[in-house]
Amino acid sequence: MSLPISSAQVVIQGAGPVGLACAIWLLENHPDLSIILLDKNPQQDEFLSSADDRGIAISEGSKQLLESIHAWVKEAPPIHYVHVSHRGHFGQTLMSKDDIGQNALGHIVRYRDIVIALRHQLRQMKPNCVNFVWAFEFSDSIELQQLSPDACLIHADGGLFHEQFAKDFHKDYGQSALVGSLEVSDVSPNMAWERFTEEGPIAILPHHHGPDFKNFVWCASKNTIEQLTQLEESEFVLKLQEALQMPIGKLKKVLHRKAYPLGLNIKKNIIVEREVWIGNAAQTLHPVAGQGLNLGLRDAYTLATALLSIYARPDPNTAQKLQETLLQYQKQRQRDRDATIRVTDLMASVFATNAFPFVIARGLALTALQWIPPLKNQLARQMMFGQR
Numbered sequence: 001m002s003l004p005i006s007s008a009q010v011v012i013q014g015a016g017p018v019g020l021a022c023a024i025w026l027l028e029n030h031p032d033l034s035i036i037l038l039d040k041n042p043q044q045d046e047f048l049s050s051a052d053d054r055g056i057a058i059s060e061g062s063k064q065l066l067e068s069i070h071a072w073v074k075e076a077p078p079i080h081y082v083h084v085s086h087r088g089h090f091g092q093t094l095m096s097k098d099d100i101g102q103n104a105l106g107h108i109v110r111y112r113d114i115v116i117a118l119r120h121q122l123r124q125m126k127p128n129c130v131n132f133v134w135a136f137e138f139s140d141s142i143e144l145q146q147l148s149p150d151a152c153l154i155h156a157d158g159g160l161f162h163e164q165f166a167k168d169f170h171k172d173y174g175q176s177a178l179v180g181s182l183e184v185s186d187v188s189p190n191m192a193w194e195r196f197t198e199e200g201p202i203a204i205l206p207h208h209h210g211p212d213f214k215n216f217v218w219c220a221s222k223n224t225i226e227q228l229t230q231l232e233e234s235e236f237v238l239k240l241q242e243a244l245q246m247p248i249g250k251l252k253k254v255l256h257r258k259a260y261p262l263g264l265n266i267k268k269n270i271i272v273e274r275e276v277w278i279g280n281a282a283q284t285l286h287p288v289a290g291q292g293l294n295l296g297l298r299d300a301y302t303l304a305t306a307l308l309s310i311y312a313r314p315d316p317n318t319a320q321k322l323q324e325t326l327l328q329y330q331k332q333r334q335r336d337r338d339a340t341i342r343v344t345d346l347m348a349s350v351f352a353t354n355a356f357p358f359v360i361a362r363g364l365a366l367t368a369l370q371w372i373p374p375l376k377n378q379l380a381r382q383m384m385f386g387q388r
């Protein structure tokens with residue numbers, strides 16, 4: 001299919017949750033905008049039924065953003081408490097929704113359900129957006145030179161860490177995350193646990209199938225994860241209980257397991273001329289703090305707001321204004337990106353060392369979080385809302 005690239009005002013490469021949400025924010029406010037969305041995936045949603053089953057922690061801030069575009073997922077169990085501790089060491093903290101006066105600290109939603117909800121919403125809007133082209137099964141790279149001089153090229157083609165080229169700051173943690181579901185009993189339904197071990201964190205999270213199930217994310221060295229993937233189901237459950245070393249209820253059965261290599265891959269300048277990188281295309285993070293998608297949605301929302309200020313009114317100086325606006329956008333996103341990347345990298349690195357000063361420091365940090373409420377509230381607020 002030949003695409004009208006040279007007449008589009010905005011081209012979005014990549015239709016994961018961040019690219020889809022960005023297209024929706026733009027079209028909701030400016031249905032006439034000429035946008036081309038380059039989607040690697042097929043038009044029908046069937047491929048998603050066997051796709052990414054990962055339970056993603058969505059912050060309260062992201063929930064509000066998704067609700068604003070009618071793309072909130074119904075099967076999204078809330079997290080009321082998060083218990084953070086370090087196996088075999090002192091210090092622990094319990095965060096509660098009541099500490100910060102919210103209905104929930106966050107929600108767990110399957111990756112594929114987020115994508116389905118966003119695709120559904122965009123499909124509903126499409127008949128009223130006459131200049132919107134949604135190109136499926138398309139993954140050729142687009143060059144800025146193919147676009148008109150006042151158009152913007154948005155890269156939202158993030159992908160997973162091991163699928164990406166190295167960007168300006170690239171770090172392989174030597175870890176993978178094993179992700180899956182557990183059948184459980186007598187486990188508090190709206191509670192999440194994050195248990196740090198010498199090899200990496202283990203998270204036990206609420207599940208969309210209700211209180212008899214939990215999601216888990218077990219981060220450890222690539223070798224360990226390889227071995228865990230191959231264990232018989234019953235052996236795996238025993239290993240997980242052993243690794244947690246704390247009573248959270250009965251773990252009965254593991255349902256499926258999938259491994260994801262982990263790393264940090266950061267693009268320093270997210271603007272080059274009229275090209276902009278958002279979501280995982282701008283920064284790919286360790287999942288320890290559950291922040292990658294939350295940060296990406298804030299990128300998409302802020303960028304859409306900035307672009308609307310340019311394209312909402314016809315202007316002979318659009319090309320120049322666009323460059324200024326994009327530089328302003330980069331500045332606006334810097335604090336949130338820096339803070340989220342630093343906290344995530346610190347958590348992934350500091351908890352994975354056994355050097356004496358770090359052991360003391362992280363024990364003190366967890367204790368301080370527990371006993372100094374303003375500190376705990378500040379951290380919870382950054383995790384829940386970030387900065388837009």
Ligand SMILES: Cc1cc2nc3c(=O)[nH]c(=O)nc-3n(C[C@H](O)[C@H](O)[C@H](O)COP(=O)(O)OP(=O)(O)OC[C@H]3O[C@@H](n4cnc5c(N)ncnc54)[C@H](O)[C@@H]3O)c2cc1C
Nearest residue numbers: 014016017018057139158159279280287290291292293294
């Ligand atoms: C194990 C694990 C657990 C996680 N848990 C959390 C969590 O709890 N909370 C959280 O906020 N984040 C979490 N994340 C991170 C989150 O999954 C990502 O940050 C998020 O998916 C980024 O969305 P995106 O749309 O930018 O990129 P993606 O989801 O990677 O989507 C990019 C899309 O672009 C497509 N694409 C690639 N190349 C091209 C091309 N050339 N042309 C067109 N399309 C292309 C891809 O097929 C894909 O559909 C986790 C990640 C992992 C690995």
